[in-house]
Amino acid sequence: MKLNYVFQNKAYLITAFTHSSKSRRCIVNSYERLEFLGDALLDFLVIRHTFLNYDQNITPGRVTDIKQDLSNNNHLGYILVSFNLHTKIRYNSNEISKRIQSYVNNTNIHHSTNSPVPKILADVFEALIAAMFFDANNSLEFVWKIIEPFLGKIIDRSIVNPSLNPMRRFSDEGGKIIQEFTNETESVCLVQMPNGTYYEGHGKNKKLAKSDACQQALNHKD
Amino acid sequence: MKLNYVFQNKAYLITAFTHSSKSRRCIVNSYERLEFLGDALLDFLVIRHTFLNYDQNITPGRVTDIKQDLSNNNHLGYILVSFNLHTKIRYNSNEISKRIQSYVNNTNIHHSTNSPVPKILADVFEALIAAMFFDANNSLEFVWKIIEPFLGKIIDRSIVNPSLNPMRRFSDEGGKIIQEFTNETESVCLVQMPNGTYYEGHGKNKKLAKSDACQQALNHKD
Incomplete structure (x- = not known):
């Protein structure tokens, strides 16, 4: 799988992939603020998708469950690893390195999302969404077109087959x-x-x- | 104060102003889903505003406080009443009617936001934001241009003078x-x-x- 996007402004891309353990040692900002924005953007896009594609029966309570199911680290971290993008994260911590390696090894063997996913993987995915949003001139449609092939299916599956928390x-x-x-x-x-x-x-x-x-x-x- | 927007699709406008106590008796949907989307949209716009206008010192924790300060019923409900838009809400409940009247009377006398604000006022404001977003072809910029004159100032004040919860x-x-x-x-x-x-x-x-x-x-x- 490949993520089809070429950044105009590489600074966004670098920030999205820089963990605070690395940014302390150099002048690049860490992904923290981008991740925070990406999280809110993802929430909004998921709610909009359900609003536009499903009828009144999908109540706000149901959408909250769908969002939680999607935003939990499993799905987002798994997508990042599917793109092989975990290899691009810049950090300076043996602990994080071990956790990522252990998750990736397990995922390769079992092809499942059951292993615990290091939080950094989902965080970088959310930061990446925000980075693309800014790089593409604040275009919601552009970002949604890129992520919809991966997230749309998961949302639709959540709606048809809800696993209520x-x-x-x-x-x-x-x-x-x-x-x-x-x-x-x-x-x-x-x-x-x-x-x-x-x-x-x-x-x-x-x-x-x-x-x-x-x-x-x-x-x-x- | 006036909200300068003319709806192309009046159905969005009517839904945003229809409480569930009214929609049970007619075919119009209530504002519940629009409000849910408007809440997420507002969150996202507030975070984007702080991201674009303030530097790294505004941490995600600070932005969360700013969002809570803004999203709490006081500010949003107060804005709705300032536009005199509370008179357009369609509901069928004496209790709600009494609460709105009491809030409006207090606000007129004291010119302050200290009285308890009925939740319906903030809910309708959020639904209205979502309705404008859809009516304006999903344009973030358009919606932000309309609400920024009122919300931008409150956000900026929150940042300069944070009242931590x-x-x-x-x-x-x-x-x-x-x-x-x-x-x-x-x-x-x-x-x-x-x-x-x-x-x-x-x-x-x-x-x-x-x-x-x-x-x-x-x-x-x-």
Whole structure:
């Protein structure tokens, strides 16, 4: 797979591929701000795509799930590696190098997106979207034409076959969060289903504890 | 103040001004989906404005605060009322009618944005932005040219004179959320400052309880 775009202004391209561990040692800016803009641009393009192509049945709640599914590191990082663009990232960290290598090796063997994807891969993909947007004179249509062949399919699949996240399913089932608690070693979340049963979830942060509790409540229900 | 825009396709305009309480009784769609798109569009335009006009010192964290400050109901709802556009909203609810009237009366007397702003006013403003975007052939520049005179100033003021939200200040000061608890009547949040002191916040939902706890911790510190 190839990404068909030639940059007019190479500075955008270089910034999008420069991690802060590298930029500290040279005059080039890191991709942080481009990534932030790319994330908002991607959100907007995904919502616009669903608005223009699907009818009223796709509620904002559903679109939020689709966006989360897409924006989670798996899809975006996987696309970057498919283009072999991970080899172009400029960073200065053994830890990042190891994580990328381990992900790429796993992906090559299993052809799947199940391995944990280093955040830097999705970040660079988002920065790259913003870089193309500025380089193409702020043209939404231009950027969408480039990324649509890869992202459009994933969005459409999400819509036809929604994999609702456990927290939304839990809340749709009438579940309630009763208590969240964080101590020195972990977070704990206590939830209750409409039949009165309590479930306790654990995780290294609040989000993971909540997701664990919701998943347990749903497992017992199914 | 007047909003200088004439719609080519009046259907967009009507949808942007139709609340779900009205759309249930007629064939027109409500503004819900337009509002969702307008919210993402506004986020993106605000981030782009700060990216293009301010340097590296405006970090993504700062831009998030600016966005929250802008997107909170106060500013957007206030702008809608300044244009006298609240009189054009189509809804079918005495409760909404009362809330809008009370806000408008207060605003006329005090010329301030301190009164609580009904959510519908900000929602319609966001839906209107999305409606103009589609009506103007998906042109970002066109929409920005229309809203920039009102929003640009607020953004610039936020940047020069940042009013950090209490939760971010609390976390910058090294505060920690210890426990969150929701019972039948209210939410409670327990936080701890680095010196070991605990503060308890209360509110009708988790977010308000957390904000109350952080504000108390900061008051004692100041």
